[in-house]
Amino acid sequence: MALLEVNRLKVYFQTRNGLVKAVDDVSFSVDAGETLAIVGESGSGKSVTCYSLLDLLPKPPAVIEGGTALFDGEDLLTCSTPRMRQLRGNDIAVIFQDPMTSLNPFISIGEQLIEPLIYHPDKTRIQGRKQARLRAIELLDEVGIIDPVARFDCYPHEFSGGMRQRVMIAMALINEPRLLICDEPTTALDVTIQAQILELIKKLQQTRDVAVIFISHDLGVVAGIADKVLVMCDGTIREAGDTESIFYNSQNDYTKKLLAAIPEGAKVLTNRSEPDKPLVEVRDLKTYFSDYSKAAASGGKKYIKAVDGVSLDIRRGEILGLVGESGSGKSTLGRSILQLAPTSFGTVTFDGTLLDDLNPKQTVPWRRRMQMIFQDPYASLNPRMTVYQTLSEPLLYHGLADSKSIDQQVRQLMDDVGLAYGQMRKYPHEFSGGQRQRIAIGRAIATKPELIIADEPVSALDVTIQAQILDLILDLVERHNLTMLFISHDLSVVRYISDRVMVMNKGVIIESGDTETLWANPQQEYTQRLLKAIPLADPRLERRRIASL
Amino acid sequence: MAANAPTSTQVSAIPEQGTSLWQDAWIKLRKNRLALYGLAILVLLCLVSLATPWIAPYGYEEQNLGLGATAPSLQHWLGTDIFGRDMLTRIMYGGRVSLAVGFIATAVALVIGVLWGAIAGFTGGRVDALMMRIVDILYALPFMIFIVLLMVIFGRNIFLLFFAIGAVEWLTMARIVRSQVMSLRKQEFVEAAHSLGLSQWTIIRRHIIPNTLGPVIVYTTLTIPSVMLLEAFLSFLGLGIQPPQSSWGLLINYGVETMEEYPWLLIFPGIALSLTLFALNFLGDGLRDALDPRTSKD
Numbered sequence: 001m002a003l004l005e006v007n008r009l010k011v012y013f014q015t016r017n018g019l020v021k022a023v024d025d026v027s028f029s030v031d032a033g034e035t036l037a038i039v040g041e042s043g044s045g046k047s048v049t050c051y052s053l054l055d056l057l058p059k060p061p062a063v064i065e066g067g068t069a070l071f072d073g074e075d076l077l078t079c080s081t082p083r084m085r086q087l088r089g090n091d092i093a094v095i096f097q098d099p100m101t102s103l104n105p106f107i108s109i110g111e112q113l114i115e116p117l118i119y120h121p122d123k124t125r126i127q128g129r130k131q132a133r134l135r136a137i138e139l140l141d142e143v144g145i146i147d148p149v150a151r152f153d154c155y156p157h158e159f160s161g162g163m164r165q166r167v168m169i170a171m172a173l174i175n176e177p178r179l180l181i182c183d184e185p186t187t188a189l190d191v192t193i194q195a196q197i198l199e200l201i202k203k204l205q206q207t208r209d210v211a212v213i214f215i216s217h218d219l220g221v222v223a224g225i226a227d228k229v230l231v232m233c234d235g236t237i238r239e240a241g242d243t244e245s246i247f248y249n250s251q252n253d254y255t256k257k258l259l260a261a262i263p264e265g266a267k268v269l270t271n272r273s274e275p276d277k278p279l280v281e282v283r284d285l286k287t288y289f290s291d292y293s294k295a296a297a298s299g300g301k302k303y304i305k306a307v308d309g310v311s312l313d314i315r316r317g318e319i320l321g322l323v324g325e326s327g328s329g330k331s332t333l334g335r336s337i338l339q340l341a342p343t344s345f346g347t348v349t350f351d352g353t354l355l356d357d358l359n360p361k362q363t364v365p366w367r368r369r370m371q372m373i374f375q376d377p378y379a380s381l382n383p384r385m386t387v388y389q390t391l392s393e394p395l396l397y398h399g400l401a402d403s404k405s406i407d408q409q410v411r412q413l414m415d416d417v418g419l420a421y422g423q424m425r426k427y428p429h430e431f432s433g434g435q436r437q438r439i440a441i442g443r444a445i446a447t448k449p450e451l452i453i454a455d456e457p458v459s460a461l462d463v464t465i466q467a468q469i470l471d472l473i474l475d476l477v478e479r480h481n482l483t484m485l486f487i488s489h490d491l492s493v494v495r496y497i498s499d500r501v502m503v504m505n506k507g508v509i510i511e512s513g514d515t516e517t518l519w520a521n522p523q524q525e526y527t528q529r530l531l532k533a534i535p536l537a538d539p540r541l542e543r544r545r546i547a548s549l
Numbered sequence: 550m551a552a553n554a555p556t557s558t559q560v561s562a563i564p565e566q567g568t569s570l571w572q573d574a575w576i577k578l579r580k581n582r583l584a585l586y587g588l589a590i591l592v593l594l595c596l597v598s599l600a601t602p603w604i605a606p607y608g609y610e611e612q613n614l615g616l617g618a619t620a621p622s623l624q625h626w627l628g629t630d631i632f633g634r635d636m637l638t639r640i641m642y643g644g645r646v647s648l649a650v651g652f653i654a655t656a657v658a659l660v661i662g663v664l665w666g667a668i669a670g671f672t673g674g675r676v677d678a679l680m681m682r683i684v685d686i687l688y689a690l691p692f693m694i695f696i697v698l699l700m701v702i703f704g705r706n707i708f709l710l711f712f713a714i715g716a717v718e719w720l721t722m723a724r725i726v727r728s729q730v731m732s733l734r735k736q737e738f739v740e741a742a743h744s745l746g747l748s749q750w751t752i753i754r755r756h757i758i759p760n761t762l763g764p765v766i767v768y769t770t771l772t773i774p775s776v777m778l779l780e781a782f783l784s785f786l787g788l789g790i791q792p793p794q795s796s797w798g799l800l801i802n803y804g805v806e807t808m809e810e811y812p813w814l815l816i817f818p819g820i821a822l823s824l825t826l827f828a829l830n831f832l833g834d835g836l837r838d839a840l841d842p843r844t845s846k847d
Contacts, residue, residue: 338744360749367746380737384759384842393755394745427842443741 002029003211004053004179009067009077011045011052014060022048022062024235030228032178035205035212037226037243039219039258041462042433045235046215050181052077054092055084071179089116093172095165097184102168103156109167110136110152116175139170143200161326162193166200173204180205183215190325190489195533198225199546217463219262220492220535223247224542231255243539261467262537263496278313279451279483280337285310285346287329287336306332308507309346314451314485319477321498321515322487323530329507330487334453337485338372339363350451368398371444375456377436381428387414387439388424394446409446416479417442418472434465438472445476452477453485458493470497491534495519503527574839584835590828598645607635609642610793618811628813630803636813639795640821646796647822650711650780651773657715658776659769662722667753667761669723670730681727684720692717700788710789714776725768729761762840770833774826797822 011023023045030036038046051057053069053076069076071087079087096102104112114132127135133152140148143166156164165185172180182201186194202225205212216222222229222243229246231239231254239252250256288303306329314320324330335341337348339355348355350366358366374380381390391410395401401409411421417438428436437457444452457473458466474497477484488494494501495515502512503524511524522528536542578584597604606626613633621628627636669680696713703709733739734757742752781798783789790796797818804815 335740340740340743364746364748367744370744372741372744374737374741376737380741382738382742382756382760384762384840385755386842393747397745397747397751429843440741443745447745 002031003072004213005029005068005070006049006053007068007070009049009052009069010065011048011057012063012065014063021235023052026067026232026235026237028228028230028237028240030179030211030213032211033205033209034227035202035214035225036228036230037214037216037222038230038232039216039222040232041217041258041464043234044232046232047183048235049232050094050183050213050215054088054094054181055081056094090175091177092179092181093175093177095168095172095180095182095185098188100161100164100188103164105156108153108155109159110154113139113152113167113171113174116171136170136174139174140167142204143167143170143173144196145170161189162196165189165193165197169197169200169204173208176208177210179211179213181213181215184217185214186221187216187218191491191533191535192325192529194221194535198535201225218535219247219258219463219537220542223537223539224535224546231258247537247539257464259537261464263467263470263490263492264537274316277316279316279351280312280314280485281347281349282310282312282314282337283347283349285333285336285348286344287332287341288344305329305507306341307336307343310504310507310509311346312502312509312512314483315500316450316483317481318499319484319486319497321494321501322485322504323489323491323494323501324504325489325530328504330504331455333504334372334455334485334487338367338370338453340372364398368394368400368447369449370451370453371447371449373437373441373444373452373454373457376460377433377440378428378460380440381436381443383428386425386427387419387431390428390439391424391442391446394443398447400447413442413446416445416476432465433461434469437461437465437469441469441472441476445480445482448480449482451483451485453487455487456489457486459488459490466493473497491530503530573842574836577839578835581835581839583831584839587828587831587835590824591832594644594825594828595648597641598648601641601645605638605641607638609634609638609795611635611638618807618814620811621813627817628811630814631807631811634793636817639800640797640818643795643797643800643818644821646707646790646794647777647780647798648825649707650714650796651777651825653711654714654718654776654780655769655773657712658718658722658772659765661715662719663726663758663761663765665719666723666726667730667757670727671734671749671753671757673731673734677727681724684723687717688720696783696788705788705791707790710780710783714779714783718772718776722765722768722772725764726761729764730757733757733760759840763837766833766837766840770829773829774822777822777825 006029007027009023009026010021013020013022026045026049028036038049040046048057048062052062052064053071055076064077067077071092076084076087103109110133113136114129117127117132117135118129137148137152140151145151145163145166151159156167159167169185180201185201186197189197198221201212201214204210214222214225226243229239229241229243230237231246231252233254238254239246239250246255247259250259285307286305286309287307288305290303308329310333312320322330322333332341336343339348343356350370353366355363355366385393388410391413392401392406395406395409410424414421414424419435419438419442423431428439431439441457454473458469461469470493473484476482486494486497498515500512501515501518502509503518503526504510505526511518511522511527518527519531522531532545532548536545578588611634613629616629616633618631618633619625619629625635625637627640629635630639665680665684669677695717699709699713739752739756742756747755777796778798780789780796781802784791784796784799785802790799792799800818801815801822804811804818808815
């Protein structure tokens with residue numbers, strides 16, 4: 001018998017708008033030493049499935065309508081609250097998505113780590129503080145924290161994202177669970193860190209023989225780590241099977257759609273750039289921020305050098321990809337070009353005019369010609385303005401439309417970005433993430449700009465939506481003859497969309513070149529490492545890639 | 550949610566105009582019965598107050614010492630006070646003062662507080678530091694001394710009273726708004742507004758202030774009653790309005806003294822004040838929901 005057997009699980013949510021079947025008739029099983037990946041887009045019910053097993057859902061509104069979940073013969077859905085607490089502490093552990101918010105910022109990581117040992121629900125297994133400390137240090141070492149003795153007393157903010165996720169993994173493992181549930185454990189991490197964390201999970205699983213349920217929307221990651229795959233959509237299982245059969249022999253349309261949506265390969269559009277006519281010239285740009293941290297106060301350097309001497313040209317008509325990991329300064333560079341972040345040194349020239357010399361009033365006509373698309377479509381729209389107001393604001397403000405022509409122009413804009421005109425009275429919260437990003441794109445192209453800086457415009461979106469938005473962007477670039485700086489941490493997306501790529505690390509551009517040339521022959525070691533770390537949505541290739549690392 | 554369907558009353562052939570936040574809020578408020586009752590009561594109270602000089606059954610200083618304090622009767626519906634003055638009349642006149650103080654002083658606090666807080670929070674840096682230190686200093690200044698000074702310099706004047714109370718109450722409002730704005734100005738939609746080239750003032754007006762409305766409305770509905778009580782306190786000390794004029798706060802204060810012998814002197818002004826507070830709270834709650842587009846329209 002398998003370690004965990006879930007049979008016909010049904011979880012419903014009672015909402016104001018009626019009953020929502022979040023999980024509807026889902027069955028699966030996981031064995032010790034096996035990895036089951038649950039794949040699906042947001043809202044597919046993949047997280048709800050796992051949280052319902054651990055009684056982590058808020059009830060109400062959640063109601064478990066039926067089914068069984070036998071963990072080692074015991075039904076998780078009907079067991080008592082104290083027993084569930086015991087199981088959660090001992091046998092089943094969870095790693096959450098965001099390592100930044102999953103740790104208590106006021107307690108040292110060591111203290112958080114030994115908590116389950118010294119306050120163990122099972123009285124007989126309570127350990128002394130000293131013993132627990134030794135055990136915790138041992139584990140920190142095992143998950144790859146360097147100098148664990150010294151790091152034991154550090155607080156979460158002193159760790160980077162990847163290190164925090166390692167701490168979270170150590171925390172999950174401290175009671176030697178038999179089942180580990182990983183809810184998008186690497187989604188918030190950079191690609192090179194992601195590779196390390198995945199490797200770590202895999203290694204730990206093999207040495208400890210735990211069962212792993214791996215929730216993810218990233219098929220590349222799944223291809224490398226899973227033995228079995230469950231594809232979910234709208235609360236139901238669309239397809240289940242071993243990894244190879246899902247990836248190579250899918251029988252289901254939805255699975256095929258997911259696989260097809262992965263951005264792969266080179267850009268299909270022709271490069272329209274005019275090499276001799278740079279639209280934007282950036283020379284030796286430096287953007288420093290004051291550093292208020294402890295290190296700076298105790299006589300260290302006083303600035304964080306977000307952008308540290310960057311020179312680049314954006315040619316008229318091209319899509320320039322800007323790649324880098326978090327903290328590389330790529331977003332700050334984008335905002336500095338638009339004069340949204342104050343630059344410390346250097347110059348930005350737009351179409352022959354030096355932007356740094358202009359005062360805020362004088363920049364207004366230039367703002368019309370350069371726009372930005374932001375990452376988070378939930379935060380980038382004013383929640384109290386309707387679509388109509390959002391789209392009409394730039395037009396009216398810059399005098400591009402009057403009260404007579406405004407309706408027509410908004411209609412045109414909505415049409416451009418693929419939204420129905422009838423939706424213009426709606427507020428942002430009534431739209432899905434992809435639709436919101438369309439609104440944000442509509443706002444950016446409203447003033448008919450020449451330059452658009454897109455800062456991770458598809459990172460917050462599901463893979464099928466991501467593909468649609470990328471196509472929309474490409475379409476608009478071509479139709480409106482736009483020049484674009486496309487910032488992303490996702491290398492596959494950048495390859496799919498850009499003519500030219502720049503790689504940024506620690507505030508400087510370390511490599512640049514035509515996309516395909518750079519992909520085929522990266523010069524810098526850092527670029528090579530980045531490219532190697534991209535997971536491939538193909539199990540055989542992915543395994544070969546992992547083995548070659 | 551049938552968000553696509555046109556709202557029940559207005560099906561038009563012309564493309565729907567983007568309604569403003571306030572129009573939408575009104576549509577939603579009309580569906581909130583409690584809030585409507587609250588609004589109706591407030592409107593009624595205001596109308597009665599405005600018309601008081603013409604509809605009051607007696608004069609507010611008409612004494613009848615021979616009568617003294619009497620319980621409610623047909624001649625005096627709400628009874629009379631120890632000087633034989635008609636309570637209904639005095640409550641009606643008192644309402645004029647209390648409502649005026651409540652609304653005008655709160656409006657003063659609201660306007661100054663929201664603008665001050667929004668500008669400080671949005672600008673940040675030195676301007677913010679300077680503006681908030683001014684708030685701190687005013688906070689630290691003993692309120693009574695401030696009012697006494699004003700009274701001494703400008704003489705006793707009801708409009709000065711409005712101003713003085715408003716000038717004190719805006720401090721907390723400014724702080725609340727500032728903290729809201731500080732988190733708002735880092736949001737991407739504000740940055741998007743910057744990149745559209747909107748002026749600072751336009752951004753504050755269109756993107757910042759509407760998003761602070763929730764807490765502002767709640768705090769406003771809390772401020773109005775506290776302002777009314779503050780007026781009573783000042784009047785009690787002889788700094789506000791003087792007998793024979795009345796206000797609800799003053800009536801309640803005198804009512805408390807004679808509570809055991811003549812309970813109606815406390816009960817009726819008490820009811821008038823409570824009714825106003827209830828109405829305000831229901832209306833405030835309804836407004837907050839109505840102004841938040843995230844609450845459903847249906």
